[in-house]
Amino acid sequence: MNTSIHETKTDQIFKVFVYIFLTGALVIVIYPLIYIISASISNPSAVNSGKMWLYPIDITFDGYKLIFENGAIWRGYLNTIFYTALGTFINLAVTIPAAYALSRKDFAGRNLLMGMFVLTMFFSGGLIPTYLVVKNLGLIDTIWAMVLPNAAAVWNIVIARVFFQTAIPKELEEAAIIDGASNFKMFIKIILPLSAPIIAVMALFYGVGHWNGYFNALIYLSDKEMFPLQLVLREILVLQEMSAQSTNLTGSMAEAIHSKQQLAAIIKYGVMIVSTLPIIIVYPFLQRYFVKGVMIGSLKG
Template sequence: MLSGVKETKRDKIFMFCNYLYLTIAFVLVAYPLVYILSASISDPRVVSSGEMWLFPKEITFEGYIKVFENSKIWNGYLNTIIYTVVGTLINLAVTIPAAYAMSRKDMVGRNFFMAMFMFTMFFSGGLIPTYLLIRDLGMIDSMWALILPSAASIWNIIVSRTFFLSNIPRELQEAAQIDGCTNLRLFFKIVIPLSMPIIAVMALFYGVGHWNSYFSALIYLNTEDKYPLQMVLRQILVLQEMTAETGGANATVASALNSKAEIAALVKYAVIIVSTLPIIIVYPFLQRFFVQGVMIGSVKG
């Protein structure tokens, strides 16, 4: 409120409702994060029994020790980093030039190409035709099956195109061309340096998508050594659920499954924390670009 302006009863009620809403939203968002962090350093029996519901109990770091000792987890971590870095670079190499080309009013047929792009947002071939295509291209059980089919997001191209339309003046392009600047040099020397906000936003969008992706790996990868971290985490969760089906198994099998399930329960939350750390670390450095790029690319134009 402005200084010197007296708040009415209605204003006070409105502000109270705002603070109440923000408090509830904060609790809903913060509780899962605190719970997972507490569960990662608590005894799994205490967690599964429900005794631990917020703060850690019977603190143990055995889960993190198991994570650091598990070669599958570190191999999945390395695979995920490779898939994320390579995939994001390819995404940017496709999205940014395509969006810039669609923003140029002197591009012949740009409305037709934009319409074709938009068509793919609403209609796709489906899972089985896509799998057959990936198989015929010889990309089954390779990282390219996870990267190339999602090389560009049409929505991200539209957002980037709006950014270029709003922030790269046509007069700047004309002045550069009068000075003898080619289109390629204009793009790399002028447009790219002026487009860092939207590039950072696109890198964050694509990077988070690659980092959290597991379905494509589930469909296209057959070798465990190529599994990303999210697939390793999924295996841990599936292994823990198998304990509910050991009733009809013999004592040896049940004992082995229970032993593995205890280890899975121990490392489950630790793996979740470890797998989200890179995104949490990178986000603050991209936050200022994120807000600027999203607002300009989504609102203006």
């Protein structure tokens, strides 16, 4: 906007406040992130005593070494990669064709179907009835419990539908229909090649959801071999710390717990980083896609 006209004093003071405010926000958000990175490679006793507060002290990679030697973390990691890949694939296979069909003006019944989908955003059977459905289908303790109960998200279908309505020229579809192309053929030959941006956005949204989710695994899986990373993290980050605060044990029992806690203390900052690493790596490159997805959504909302 135009600032060529000279600024008054109050405007300048105002601007200074804006910068102070934003810098404050920046520091508040970034400090814990830096702290975690520093803590993950510092001597745990320096971290726990508060001596380490910004930059690493007594740099050690013991924490990471313990993480890489930990079978449970590895297994969780592999499980999560698998669930994320399979889950995202199913999400896309369900979302993209449906969103495309629902974007077509000449698709009879689309408003009814869309209404049926959107209604589930506001009304649902709730936790227990959903759990019973999953249980009755025999999905408990199978990989399908990790990918089918969240095979699609209404909001993502809405976003993809807006994309198809606005970004695909109607003339292309009309020409294809006049040429006698079937809907299948048109979808594969014309629509999909034009849909790379929305497929990327959807894959990101769903992928992050699978990577970060723990609740489905918590209620549908009991076999530790199948636990995704987030459930393993829950044991390390949440449950062991809990036992430290709420038990008053003595003797060898306490010692055993103590060493378990010590292990947790050494590796906890490292696992935070290791588990978030894939997202940290892709985030800077894909930020604008994420933002774009939210913007399409807001256009609609």
